[in-house]
Amino acid sequence: MIGGLAETVVGAGGVAADYGPVPVVLFYVFAAMTVGAGFSVALARNIVRAAVGLLFALVGMSGLYFLLHAEYLAAVQLVVYVGGTLILIVFGVMLTSKSPTTNYDAKRYEVVWAVVIGVLLVVPLGWLMLAARWHGVSAAGGGGGEFGAGGGGWGVLD
Amino acid sequence: MGLTVAQILLLAAGMPLLSFVLLIFFGRRMGYMAGAVGTLLIVVTLGLSVTASIEWVAKAEFNQRHYVEALAYPWITLPGVGAENPATPRVLANSVGSALVMGVLVDSLTVTMFVMVSLVASVVHLFSMAYMKEDPRYSRYFAYLGLFCFSMLGLVLANSLIQMFVFWELVGICSYLLIGFWFEKRGPALASKKAVLVNRVGDVSFLIGIGILLLHLGPASLTFFDGQGNAVLSSAVQTAVHQEMGGAEGLQGFARLLSPEGANYLTHNFGATFWGYNWLTWAGLCIFGGAMAKSAQFPLHVWLPDAMEGPTPVSALIHAATMVAAGVYLVARVFPILTMDARLVIAIIGCITLLAGALIALVQTDIKRVLAYSTISQLGYMMLFLGSGGYVAGLFHLFTHAFFKSCLFLAAGSVIHALSGEQDMRRMGGLWKKMPITAGTFLLAVLAISGTPYFSGYYSKELGLAGVYEYAMALHQQSLDRHLAMMLFWVPVATSYLTAFYMWRCWWLTFGGKARDEELGEHAHETSLMTLSLIFLGGLSVVAGYEFFRVPSVLGKSLPAVMALGGGEALTLSVMPSEDVQAMVSQWAIWAFVAGPVAAIGIYFAGFGLANRVRRLPGVNLVYLWLVEGMYFDALYDGILVNGTKAFSVTLGFVDRYVVDGVVNMAGYAMRGVSRLSGLMDARVVDGAVNGLAEAARLGGRGVLAPQGGRIRIYVLGLFTVLAAVAVGTVVYVLAAR
Amino acid sequence: MVLTLGHFLMVSVLLLAAGVITMIVKRNAIGILMGIELILNAGALNLVAFNAFGFGGKIDGQIFALFVIVIAAAEAAVALAIILNFYNNFASIDVEKGTSLKG
Numbered sequence: 001m002i003g004g005l006a007e008t009v010v011g012a013g014g015v016a017a018d019y020g021p022v023p024v025v026l027f028y029v030f031a032a033m034t035v036g037a038g039f040s041v042a043l044a045r046n047i048v049r050a051a052v053g054l055l056f057a058l059v060g061m062s063g064l065y066f067l068l069h070a071e072y073l074a075a076v077q078l079v080v081y082v083g084g085t086l087i088l089i090v091f092g093v094m095l096t097s098k099s100p101t102t103n104y105d106a107k108r109y110e111v112v113w114a115v116v117i118g119v120l121l122v123v124p125l126g127w128l129m130l131a132a133r134w135h136g137v138s139a140a141g142g143g144g145g146e147f148g149a150g151g152g153g154w155g156v157l158d
Numbered sequence: 159m160g161l162t163v164a165q166i167l168l169l170a171a172g173m174p175l176l177s178f179v180l181l182i183f184f185g186r187r188m189g190y191m192a193g194a195v196g197t198l199l200i201v202v203t204l205g206l207s208v209t210a211s212i213e214w215v216a217k218a219e220f221n222q223r224h225y226v227e228a229l230a231y232p233w234i235t236l237p238g239v240g241a242e243n244p245a246t247p248r249v250l251a252n253s254v255g256s257a258l259v260m261g262v263l264v265d266s267l268t269v270t271m272f273v274m275v276s277l278v279a280s281v282v283h284l285f286s287m288a289y290m291k292e293d294p295r296y297s298r299y300f301a302y303l304g305l306f307c308f309s310m311l312g313l314v315l316a317n318s319l320i321q322m323f324v325f326w327e328l329v330g331i332c333s334y335l336l337i338g339f340w341f342e343k344r345g346p347a348l349a350s351k352k353a354v355l356v357n358r359v360g361d362v363s364f365l366i367g368i369g370i371l372l373l374h375l376g377p378a379s380l381t382f383f384d385g386q387g388n389a390v391l392s393s394a395v396q397t398a399v400h401q402e403m404g405g406a407e408g409l410q411g412f413a414r415l416l417s418p419e420g421a422n423y424l425t426h427n428f429g430a431t432f433w434g435y436n437w438l439t440w441a442g443l444c445i446f447g448g449a450m451a452k453s454a455q456f457p458l459h460v461w462l463p464d465a466m467e468g469p470t471p472v473s474a475l476i477h478a479a480t481m482v483a484a485g486v487y488l489v490a491r492v493f494p495i496l497t498m499d500a501r502l503v504i505a506i507i508g509c510i511t512l513l514a515g516a517l518i519a520l521v522q523t524d525i526k527r528v529l530a531y532s533t534i535s536q537l538g539y540m541m542l543f544l545g546s547g548g549y550v551a552g553l554f555h556l557f558t559h560a561f562f563k564s565c566l567f568l569a570a571g572s573v574i575h576a577l578s579g580e581q582d583m584r585r586m587g588g589l590w591k592k593m594p595i596t597a598g599t600f601l602l603a604v605l606a607i608s609g610t611p612y613f614s615g616y617y618s619k620e621l622g623l624a625g626v627y628e629y630a631m632a633l634h635q636q637s638l639d640r641h642l643a644m645m646l647f648w649v650p651v652a653t654s655y656l657t658a659f660y661m662w663r664c665w666w667l668t669f670g671g672k673a674r675d676e677e678l679g680e681h682a683h684e685t686s687l688m689t690l691s692l693i694f695l696g697g698l699s700v701v702a703g704y705e706f707f708r709v710p711s712v713l714g715k716s717l718p719a720v721m722a723l724g725g726g727e728a729l730t731l732s733v734m735p736s737e738d739v740q741a742m743v744s745q746w747a748i749w750a751f752v753a754g755p756v757a758a759i760g761i762y763f764a765g766f767g768l769a770n771r772v773r774r775l776p777g778v779n780l781v782y783l784w785l786v787e788g789m790y791f792d793a794l795y796d797g798i799l800v801n802g803t804k805a806f807s808v809t810l811g812f813v814d815r816y817v818v819d820g821v822v823n824m825a826g827y828a829m830r831g832v833s834r835l836s837g838l839m840d841a842r843v844v845d846g847a848v849n850g851l852a853e854a855a856r857l858g859g860r861g862v863l864a865p866q867g868g869r870i871r872i873y874v875l876g877l878f879t880v881l882a883a884v885a886v887g888t889v890v891y892v893l894a895a896r
Numbered sequence: 897m898v899l900t901l902g903h904f905l906m907v908s909v910l911l912l913a914a915g916v917i918t919m920i921v922k923r924n925a926i927g928i929l930m931g932i933e934l935i936l937n938a939g940a941l942n943l944v945a946f947n948a949f950g951f952g953g954k955i956d957g958q959i960f961a962l963f964v965i966v967i968a969a970a971e972a973a974v975a976l977a978i979i980l981n982f983y984n985n986f987a988s989i990d991v992e993k994g995t996s997l998k999g
Contacts, residue, residue, distance in 0.1 A: 027899055027903060031903070031906075031907045034907060034911060035907060035910045035911060035914065038911045038915065038918075039914045041914060041918050041931070041934060042914050042915075042917040042918040042931070043921075047924050047926055047927055050918075050922075050927055051930070054930050054933060054934070057914075057934060057937065061911075061940075061941060064904065064907065064941060064944075065941075065944055067899070068904065068944050068945060070944050070947075070948065070958050070961070072958070073961055073962060073965075076962060077965060080965050080969050081933075081965055081968065081969070084969050084972075085933065085968055085972045088969075088972045088973060089926060089929060089930065089933075089972060089976070091976065092926045092929070092976045092979055092980070093926055095980060095983070096926070096980065096983045096989045104922070104923045104924045104990060105923075106921045106922070106923060110871075110875075110920060110921060111921055114875075114917045114920035114921050115917065117878050117879055117917075118913040118914075118917045119913075120883075120886055121878070121881065121882050121909070121912060122910060122912075122913045124882075124885040124886050124889040125909045125912070126905075126906055126909045127889060128885070128889060128892070129902060129905040129906070130902045130905070130906070131892075134901065134946075134949075134950065870928070870991045870994075871919070871920060871922075871923065871928070871991060871992070874920055875920050878916045878919075
């Protein structure tokens with residue numbers, strides 16, 4: 001049934017089509033889940049909580065794969081990543097957690113720097129991705145903008 | 159059976175691979191069953207290969223001059239290699255296209271080698287079951303043997319030079335594993351390393367040779383035969399030479415190029431374009447370079463004596479019968495494309511090798527080392543035979559040598575086993591009473607190697623020497639000095655006397671006379687498995703050369719037909735020398751089988767007494783020392799290559815320490831001077847400002863130091879800072895370009 | 897309402913940022929490993945999204961994402977071994993302590 005949903009989002013030929021609000025809502029649910037859990041990994045002070053956050057991020061990714069018509073990949077994501085890799089990481093946590101009092105907190109300047117770099121990555125990359133007119137991407141799929149038209153010398157972004 | 163010969167042989171080659179896989183994964187659990195499993199599978203291989211050979215000889219097509227069954231599949235497509243060069247002749251428009259080829263090649267040579275390898279391998283497996291019984295890594299040993307047999311059989315079946323190179327490396331690594339089988343000991347560990355390093359030299363040379371052919375002929379021409387049985391490599395070379403020489407005379411020219419008067423012909427008729435096809439000679443020589451390392455030819459022979467550190471059955475299989483013969487096999491496979499010059503070099507190298515090996519073998523006292531140098535010498539014979547055009551003789555000698563030499567090694571192994579690891583002949587003697595079957599089979603093999611009539615070695619050596627004689631005569635009729643050319647004939651003849659002498663010496667010192675160490679030999683005994691193997695190989699080393707097996711004529715069928723194209727009369731000359739020449743040459747070389755034992759037993763009748771007195775004579779003692787140290791090759795290589803490398807590294811270290819560090823230190827001193835100056839300034843002039851400056855410098859220094867603290871997160875930080883900078887920069891660039 | 901490539905790319909960018917911040921902020925070696933997993937996922941999402949929107953019936957991008965997943969699994973196993981060794985040597989998995997390679 002979920003596979004059918006994916007069909008409605010992207011369409012067989014990769015051409016986006018309007019199938020009503022359900023897939024879009026689902027997308028926002030999964031996206032919020034993924035991104036939120038991802039940031040919770042970054043911000044969690046307890047490593048076990050970070051692991052739980054990672055779990056949700058990975059499950060959310062799997063949902064996004066379903067929406068992208070990649071059902072097999074989504075299944076593999078669930079089986080291998082959530083079922084294997086994550087368990088491995090949790091084992092690592094269990095095998096190395098000596099005392100709960102060990103302090104792994106970052107220094108403040110490191111947090112500041114991390115956030116600065118995060119912002120510096122998100123803003124320009126996000127802008128580039130939205131502004132680019134991707135070569136070969138179906139019209140409905142790509143973002144707007146005139147990016148690259150006058151830039152010259154860009155192989156991919158033409 | 160509905161299978162073709164090629165299919166049977168593929169199946170046969172798969173058996174040892176199966177044995178390897180089984181034993182490497184489940185061997186330890188099998189215990190002593192491991193040896194039985196390995197032996198059983200290799201015996202299956204033997205059965206299959208004998209079946210195949212019978213089927214092969216019975217084939218109707220076999221009566222043609224040359225017949226092959228080949229499979230060729232494109233493996234890696236290399237579009238455009240060599241195609242950019244318009245001068246490169248594009249010779250191939252056949253089924254395989256422009257791809258490197260994997261395939262199976264079955265001709266008489268393959269079948270003969272296959273039977274030989276699986277035969278010796280089976281016997282060695284059988285022998286090893288007894289020999290390695292107490293070894294803690296028993297199953298590992300048989301796994302390695304299986305891998306080796308698979309690689310060797312694969313090498314024999316390979317249908318292209320590239321594929322051959324793959325198996326070439328595989329047998330090399332098996333040799334490494336088996337020489338260093340007892341890697342806890344220093345000797346085997348060093349010996350295996352040495353074998354790999356020396357072979358590396360040859361492998362690079364082989365690869366360069368392949369590269370030259372690839373450049374001039376394109377990838378597909380590295381195939382030996384295509385699916386229709388056309389000789390791809392040799393006809394590609396022929397066409398290329400034909401084009402380069404231009405016009406109608408090309409075919410004739412090519413044939414002459416390969417014939418004894420070729421060198422003369424070149425200089426007279428094609429002086430201007432000589433360099434145009436010199437690549438062919440170089441390709442041949444480079445490929446021969448690979449064979450030189452594998453077949454322990456001078457000056458790359460140094461690894462073989464050291465390889466005797468491995469288990470003795472391994473020495474018998476790998477370092478006497480099969481792997482070292484792979485070089486000879488390789489030369490035989492590329493034989494049709496070897497130019498006259500290349501073959502002359504091969505003959506000369508073979509001649510030097512056979513003499514050097516025999517001379518060193520004269521004075522060795524370690525039984526396995528005598529056999530190792532003897533192997534080097536015999537391999538020299540094979541190379542000389544091949545180089546002088548005796549295609550059949552070289553391979554025939556390879557065939558017979560495999561049996562008598564592996565028999566010698568296994569008998570030596572039996573002795574070493576009985577004496578609990580003793581290899582020094584000075585402590586042996588009189589063992590024939592304790593080990594009559596070992597002594598008897600060893601004697602059979604000694605008779606064979608010293609060319610006693612009606613033993614296998616006699617046939618192959620006489621055939622080869624006759625070929626060499628004709629070759630030397632042909633050389634001398636051209637420009638070459640008569641005496642120099644005839645050296646190629648007289649040296650091997652003289653060496654055959656040396657061979658008989660040192661082999662008889664070896665036998666007498668081990669088995670004959672009285673025991674020199676009563677205690678050691680007291681409990682010596684033979685085990686039934688070992689004697690069974692020995693009797694089998696001893697019998698083969700007698701009969702392998704007999705007319706009944708038709709080995710020479712079968713081998714002759716594998717000589718590619720391209721050789722006969724365009725007036726190659728001169729070429730076939732020494733492939734099968736005439737009866738007259740054989741009879742004449744026989745007169746010279748035949749008496750070795752009498753002279754050898756007489757001299758050897760005469761000198762060593764009562765042990766080392768007489769020999770020791772002779773070797774202390776002034777003059778002789780220096781020669782003795784020179785020979786006993788293996789002509790100082792190890793010292794030479796150690797001195798020049800190893801120490802050279804070390805010296806180079808030390809020099810680099812010196813440069814690093816004194817020049818590079820010096821510059822850095824100078825900068826440091828300069829910096830210190832500047833700081834001191836600034837300190838002075840600080841004290842005298844504006845305190846506050848300079849204080850600030852110093853503080854800034856200190857912080858800067860700390861800042862520079864901090865990222866180099868081995869702290870991963872700092873690296874991550876730096877990484878993503880740069881990434882962010884790139885992203886921002888891209889945006890700025892795009893916005894600016896708008 | 898239509899979903900575009902940009903939607904997915906934005907998720908990918910945000911996930912990348914989360915991973916980067918995780919890698920920088922965490923001193924716990926396993927935390928850093930989690931950051932890497934997030935970054936890998938961001939990359940894989942990119943591949944799948946471009947594949948879905950740009951390549952018709954082909955699945956090249958998905959294949960690559962599959963590789964990413966498998967390699968991430970292998971990498972987690974190796975990293976875990978390294979981390980356990982690290983833990984044995986330093987009695988901690990604080991990467992700040994592992995500075996013995998410093999000259």
